[in-house]
């Protein structure tokens with residue numbers, strides 16, 4: 001097992017994304033806490049809207065529950081939209097959420113290191129918050145480049161190494177995980193700081209943008225709902241969210257609990 005849970009294939013292709021509930025709970029808790037920062041799916045659509053024509057063929061790689069896929073379907077009106085993920089459960093959720101818009105959409109279960117697509121098939125490709133699950137993200141980017149037409153656009157999205165670091169300190173201060181502050185970042189393989197360099201291994205980088213997102217968890221239950229979804233910590237307390245919330249309430253100063261993350265976007269083209 002890798003020391004970094006996000007780079008542990010057994011976890012990533014096992015418990016982490018075996019069902020869509022952990023990702024849905026995490027996203028819900030984060031969205032409720034967010035007090036600044038633009039909507040990521042909307043930003044991706046904005047970045048692509050000016051670069052791809054209506055009727056384009058678009059890939060959403062590591063689509064998860066399909067939040068970005070849905071926005072791309074609405075905003076770009078692609079001729080073909082393919083959502084790709086290694087998790088059958090998450091693809092199922094994406095397909096359900098695409099609903100009536102499914103006609104020209106498809107979902108494909110595949111590893112992003114080996115995309116089951118011909119060369120030169122897409123006008124645009126998105127890989128949001130997924131390449132940090134690879135110890136070799138440049139190999140996935142080579143696959144993305146291979147699938148794009150020459151001149152086709154990729155939008156790659158990740159987070160800063162220090163994302164949510166304030167929560168490491170809270171978990172440590174609450175005595176829930178003594179190693180919380182010394183563990184490496186979940187995003188160590190692909191993050192705001194190496195995004196440009198890794199993207200440039202196989203693509204021509206046009207632009208990189210960074211935006212800070214700020215989160216206020218209103219109370220201990222809200223924070224517990226988020227913490228329980230992150231594989232970073234080894235919290236041995238039993239009793240689920242109520243027990244975790246009670247421990248946070250007892251051991252930490254009064255809420256809100258604040259944390260931040262930088263979200264970074266690279267726009268890159270296949271030369």
Ligand SMILES: C[S@@+](CC[C@H](N)C(=O)[O-])C[C@H]1O[C@@H](n2cnc3c(N)ncnc32)[C@H](O)[C@@H]1O
Nearest residue numbers: 017062063064085086087111112128129130133
């Ligand atoms: C945090 S979710 C990203 C969700 C989505 N892109 C979004 O922005 O909402 C990470 C996704 O990457 C997928 N993933 C991880 N490793 C993968 C791999 N080797 N090939 C394809 N998908 C992978 C997971 O199954 C999961 O759905």
